[in-house]
Amino acid sequence: MKTVFEPTKGMIPVDTSYCPGCGHGIAHRIIMECLEERGSLGNTIGVVPIGCAINAHHFMNVDMCESTHGRAPAIAAGIRRVHPDQVVFTYQGDGDLASIGTAEIIHAAHRGEKFTTFFINNAIYGMTGGQMAPTTLIGQKTTTSVNGRTVEQAGLPLRMCEILSQIDCAVFVERVMLNNPANVRKAKAAVKKALDIQDARLGFTFVEFLSSCPTNWGLAPKDALNYVGQNMADYYPVRNFKTPEGF
Amino acid sequence: MSRVLMKGNEAFAEAAIRAGVKCYFGYPITPQNEIPEYMSHELPKAGGAFIQAESELAAINMAFGASASGGRVFISTSSPGLALMQEGIGFIASCEVPLVILNVSRGGPGVGGIQPGQADYLQVTRGGYNGDVKVPVFAPSSIQECANLIYECFDIADEYRNPVVILADGMLGQMMEPVELPEARGITPVEKINDERPWAITGTDNHPERNVVYSLRLDPQVLENHCFDMFEKYAKAEKELVRWTDQGLEDAEIVFVAFGTMSRLCVEAIELLEERGIKAGLIRPISLWPYPNAAFDKIGKNCKVVISTELSMGQMITDVKTAVQGRWPVSLINRTGGMVPSSIEIADRAEKALKEATK
Amino acid sequence: MKKKLFFAGAGGQGALAIGQMIAKAAMEEGLEVTWLPSYGPEMRGGTANCTVVVSDRAISCPLINEADVLVVMNLPSLTKFQSMVVPGGKIFINSSLVPVTSDRKDCDVFEIPCNDIAHDLGNERASNIVMLSAILKETGIVKEETVREQIEKMFSGRKAKFLPANLAALKTYLD
Numbered sequence: 027m028k029t030v031f032e033p034t035k036g037m038i039p040v041d042t043s044y045c046p047g048c049g050h051g052i053a054h055r056i057i058m059e060c061l062e063e064r065g066s067l068g069n070t071i072g073v074v075p076i077g078c079a080i081n082a083h084h085f086m087n088v089d090m091c092e093s094t095h096g097r098a099p100a101i102a103a104g105i106r107r108v109h110p111d112q113v114v115f116t117y118q119g120d121g122d123l124a125s126i127g128t129a130e131i132i133h134a135a136h137r138g139e140k141f142t143t144f145f146i147n148n149a150i151y152g153m154t155g156g157q158m159a160p161t162t163l164i165g166q167k168t169t170t171s172v173n174g175r176t177v178e179q180a181g182l183p184l185r186m187c188e189i190l191s192q193i194d195c196a197v198f199v200e201r202v203m204l205n206n207p208a209n210v211r212k213a214k215a216a217v218k219k220a221l222d223i224q225d226a227r228l229g230f231t232f233v234e235f236l237s238s239c240p241t242n243w244g245l246a247p248k249d250a251l252n253y254v255g256q257n258m259a260d261y262y263p264v265r266n267f268k269t270p271e272g273f
Numbered sequence: 274m275s276r277v278l279m280k281g282n283e284a285f286a287e288a289a290i291r292a293g294v295k296c297y298f299g300y301p302i303t304p305q306n307e308i309p310e311y312m313s314h315e316l317p318k319a320g321g322a323f324i325q326a327e328s329e330l331a332a333i334n335m336a337f338g339a340s341a342s343g344g345r346v347f348i349s350t351s352s353p354g355l356a357l358m359q360e361g362i363g364f365i366a367s368c369e370v371p372l373v374i375l376n377v378s379r380g381g382p383g384v385g386g387i388q389p390g391q392a393d394y395l396q397v398t399r400g401g402y403n404g405d406v407k408v409p410v411f412a413p414s415s416i417q418e419c420a421n422l423i424y425e426c427f428d429i430a431d432e433y434r435n436p437v438v439i440l441a442d443g444m445l446g447q448m449m450e451p452v453e454l455p456e457a458r459g460i461t462p463v464e465k466i467n468d469e470r471p472w473a474i475t476g477t478d479n480h481p482e483r484n485v486v487y488s489l490r491l492d493p494q495v496l497e498n499h500c501f502d503m504f505e506k507y508a509k510a511e512k513e514l515v516r517w518t519d520q521g522l523e524d525a526e527i528v529f530v531a532f533g534t535m536s537r538l539c540v541e542a543i544e545l546l547e548e549r550g551i552k553a554g555l556i557r558p559i560s561l562w563p564y565p566n567a568a569f570d571k572i573g574k575n576c577k578v579v580i581s582t583e584l585s586m587g588q589m590i591t592d593v594k595t596a597v598q599g600r601w602p603v604s605l606i607n608r609t610g611g612m613v614p615s616s617i618e619i620a621d622r623a624e625k626a627l628k629e630a631t632k
Numbered sequence: 633m634k635k636k637l638f639f640a641g642a643g644g645q646g647a648l649a650i651g652q653m654i655a656k657a658a659m660e661e662g663l664e665v666t667w668l669p670s671y672g673p674e675m676r677g678g679t680a681n682c683t684v685v686v687s688d689r690a691i692s693c694p695l696i697n698e699a700d701v702l703v704v705m706n707l708p709s710l711t712k713f714q715s716m717v718v719p720g721g722k723i724f725i726n727s728s729l730v731p732v733t734s735d736r737k738d739c740d741v742f743e744i745p746c747n748d749i750a751h752d753l754g755n756e757r758a759s760n761i762v763m764l765s766a767i768l769k770e771t772g773i774v775k776e777e778t779v780r781e782q783i784e785k786m787f788s789g790r791k792a793k794f795l796p797a798n799l800a801a802l803k804t805y806l807d
Contacts, residue, residue: 068478071342083485089474091341091486094364097334100326104338104346105474107296107322109463112476130334133327278656278667304671387671448694449652449667451659540692615697 036062036087043081047247049204049237049254050078053117053146054085056214060221061088061113070113071105073098075127077119078152086117096127099134102141113221114141120161121151124184131190138195138229142220145186145232148239149258156242160184163261168242183261187234191267197229199267203236205255209264216266219273228270236262276451281419281441282307284452285349285375288420290315292427293458295344296322298335300354303387304443305377308349320460329354333361333374340370341486343466343473345427349375351443352393353384356401362436363402366503367488369472371430373423375439377446380584380611388611389442389534392585397438398562398592405500407507409514410438410561412532416450422559424455429514431470433506440561442584444534444613515567516559523573525554527623528601530593531582532558534613539582541616546623553623561589566596576601578630580623583607602630633688635773636696640681640713641705641726646760650703651682653764653782657774658686666694679709686773701771703763705746710734724766726759742766749804755797762801769805776806 033039036058044050061067070088074080076095083090093101098116106114123131123145131143150168151157158168158175161183165174175183191199198220202213213235220231236258238250245253279287286308289297297316299309309325316323322339326332332348340346350358355376365372376397380390397410409429413419423439430437466473467480474484490496520543522528527546529539536557543553552575556568572579579601581590587605594603604626608614614622637654641647648669655667669682683699685691702717703724704710710723710730717723719738728747744766746759753762761783768776780802787795 069476071474071476073338080489083487087477087483089477089484091338091474092368092488094334094337094360097330097337097361100331100334101338101341103324103331104296104298104335104340104344105342107324107335108339108342108344108466109475111463129327130331133331137324276659278652278659278665443671444668444694447669447671449655450691450694451665537693538695544692613695615695616693617697 034059034062036067038085038087040084042085044078045241047238047240047250048078049148049235050082050146052204052210053144053235053237054082056210057115057117057144057217058086060214060217064218064221066113066221069111070115071109072114073101073105073116075116075118075122077122079117079119079146080153082117096122096125097130098122099127099130099139099143103134103137103139106139106141113224116141116143118143118145119152120145120147120149120159124160124186131186132193135190135193135196135230135232138197140224140227140229142224142231142233144217145234146237147186147234147262148237149183150239150242152239152242163257185262187232187267190232195229196232197268197270198223198231198273200232201234201236201262201264201267203254203259203264204238205236205251219269223270223273236264276453278449279416279452280307280447280449281416281445282377282447283311284416284420284454285423285439285441286311286315287454288424289347289373290319290321291455291457292424293345293460294321294347294427295460296336296339296346298324298326298332298339298346298348300326300329300332300350302351302354304379304446305349305351305375307446308375308377319457329357330361333358333365336372337361337365337368337370340365340372341368341474343461343470343475345461347373347375349377351376352378352381352390352396355393355396359401362400362408363404363406364488365436366402366406366408367404368486369434369503370486371434372436373426373430373439374436375423375441377441377443379443380609386611387443389444389613390584390609390611391442391533391535392588392609393440394561394583394585394588397440405503407510407562408436408438409433409510409563410440411516411559412440412561413445413559414533414536414557416445416448416452419445420452420454433510435506440533442534511563514560515563515565517565517568518557518559519555519568519571521552521554522556522571524575525552525573526575526577527551527553527627528572528576528579529553529555529582529623530558530579530589531555532561532589535582535584538614538616538619542619542623545616545620549620549624551624551627564592564596569596572601578602578604578626580604580606580626582619584613585609604630635686635701635771636699637684637686637701637703637773638681638696638699638713638716639684639703640679640709643680645705646757647703647705648680648682650760650764650767651684653779654767654774655684655686656782657778660778661774663688664691666691668694679706679712681709681713701767703767704730705760705763706730707732722770724763724770726763728759740770742770750797750801753797753800755794758794758798758801761798762804765802765804765806776802
């Protein structure tokens with residue numbers, strides 16, 4: 027019999043702990059597929075965040091460590107100093123990266139750290155039960171903004187790609203979204219490019235994934251994907267912000 | 274071996290390099306700034322890496338990453354900086370990752386001042402981290418001991434897979450004394466990391482099983498078992514890591530208990546008291562956790578009072594009382610806020626304490 | 633033998649440096665030594681000071697209650713610290729910058745025009761070495777030769793052009 031499809035060896039063959047319709051599973055898989063395709067699974071070190079994806083090390087088949095909340099970029103910087111030749115990445119959510127960890131991500135970019143950060147933006151705190159994130163959209167209802175987020179009370183949502191692309195030593199910055207197969211393929215292309223640029227040691231590389239959280243958004247998975255493609259993409263333009271020459 | 278005249282801060286830094294440190298991460302804070310300065314130009318020459326972190330929070334987490342992936346790591350800070358690092362210390366202990374942390378402490382509370390203080394005693398021996406964590410703490414009192422202790426602490430941290438803290442103060446950091454430096458060991462090459470630390474995350478090609486360094490254990494039974502395991506380790510530490518020096522305990526009427534800078538003032542106060550016909554002795558804890566309770570069993574029958582002598586409002590005195598177990602009255606001689614008493618002040622106050630104890 | 637020395641001046645006058653040179657020379661001559669500086673914001677303009685203890689036995693305490701030798705490079709240092717000298721102790725005053733003498737009639741007071749002599753030697757920044765010369769002559773605490781070797785090491789390479797003035801400054805009172 028001819029094998030027409032095999033799951034990636036980059037994912038450990040267990041059920042994930044993520045909710046139906048959650049984007050983490052897709053993001054995990056495309057990152058791990060890229061690492062497998064380039065033969066990097068055995069020489070990759072990953073850092074997981076605080077948040078739902080703290081469990082990522084149960085699913086991603088590479089050496090990994092946990093982090094304190096928001097500090098994954100500092101931890102990855104330490105790993106990079108010991109391992110100049112390995113592939114190093116952090117995987118972080120929006121509460122972790124865009125709220126408690128803003129100093130670490132800004133300074134990792136500022137130093138041009140030679141690792142890649144995968145940023146999963148689902149506009150909400152998932153693991154703690156649906157509180158407002160810095161990335162929560164205006165009008166979006168969460169457990170700490172029950173009538174919808176307002177500018178007066180919480181300011182405007184933070185656009186991390188726009189901020190990080192201002193930093194000279196952040197050399198690759200791209201926002202993608204995980205709302206349909208075509209966009210997932212584009213997301214995978216961005217992951218591959220980020221890893222190639224990391225290999226070239228040109229500077230800090232960053233991919234933001236607009237992703238869904240049906241459970242905490244109170245939407246059915248399909249409606250959640252529509253919310254990503256319409257509401258989120260409206261505020262967070264899906265595009266490449268920066269690519270070094272030759273890539 | 275030839276002696277060199279070195280500041281405590283420089284001796285710590287140089288001895289750490291000689292112990293084979295791969296990474297140092299620091300953030301400027303007085304009175305330990307000579308250490309990041311020294312590391313920034315000397316560590317790269319030895320093949321190591323230096324980052325001036327954006328904060329103490331980042332520094333302790335960089336340290337975690339470097340050590341979890343197998344590098345020998347040293348970080349230093351001063352009191353308020355250590356307060357910022359506390360979450361990281363507890364996390365690193367929970368992950369069973371080794372690390373050597375130096376606190377060149379200053380006067381507190383809050384931002385406090387920058388003159389010498391020992392008001393971090395409780396911060397380092399009890400910690401501000403959450404959970405059932407213990408961290409061995411050592412307190413040197415001379416520049417030679419600074420170099421010797423830090424050199425040894427890397428091995429202790431590795432053996433116990435736990436953070437180890439060295440508590441110095443601004444005076445030790447800034448003072449110069451002759452020091453014989455230990456021999457340079459060299460940095461473990463990256464391909465040898467898993468031979469020494471099989472658990473380190475280096476990439477799965479380098480070791481038979483996938484490695485994960487983690488703290489989260491959502492199953493309470495699993496977490497309880499983890500705490501039990503850690504406490505077996507801590508019980509071993511309580512047997513093996515106890516260190517102290519003592520003098521004149523057999524016939525002392527007054528027994529000072531003091532560590533670090535304060536112990537050196539006590540030695541001079543003991544000489545002054547001797548001139549006044551009073552016999553005094555000293556217990557100098559080197560390990561602050563585990564505390565050298567056994568030292569107190571050496572105190573002779575002439576003892577009238579045990580005096581905890583501290584640069585704080587009296588933090589070690591709790592441990593002194595526990596060690597004394599009601600056998601003698603316990604008194605306190607202290608200054609704080611960066612004020613350092615003279616040996617004369619200590620002798621005078623000790624004489625008064627002796628009179629009160631024998632009233 | 634145990635000698636306690638205290639050096640004070642404005643930041644940049646080199647009081648801490650000559651304290652350190654004596655400490656290093658004493659170590660090289662096989663003695664025990666401690667050098668303890670003041671540290672903190674006062675280094676940026678106020679008085680900077682250091683304590684040096686030299687002994688042929690282990691030194692318990694680097695802090696001193698009284699000094700055998702006081703060296704002051706400016707007026708505020710004299711005012712502030714002259715009371716700490718033991719009766720019969722030695723006080724060295726940089727008379728180029730201190731217009732008064734010490735109130736301490738029970739001490740040996742040496743008025744050394746450090747800046748004027750250094751100026752005549754062509755490098756006013758060697759004023760502390762002029763003071764060092766006087767200290768070595770009057771106390772004999774360390775050998776001239778040990779100190780001279782340090783100065784030669786200190787002013788080598790790019791700094792070699794400062795060596796002659798500093799060596800001449802060291803010679804001031806030692807010929």
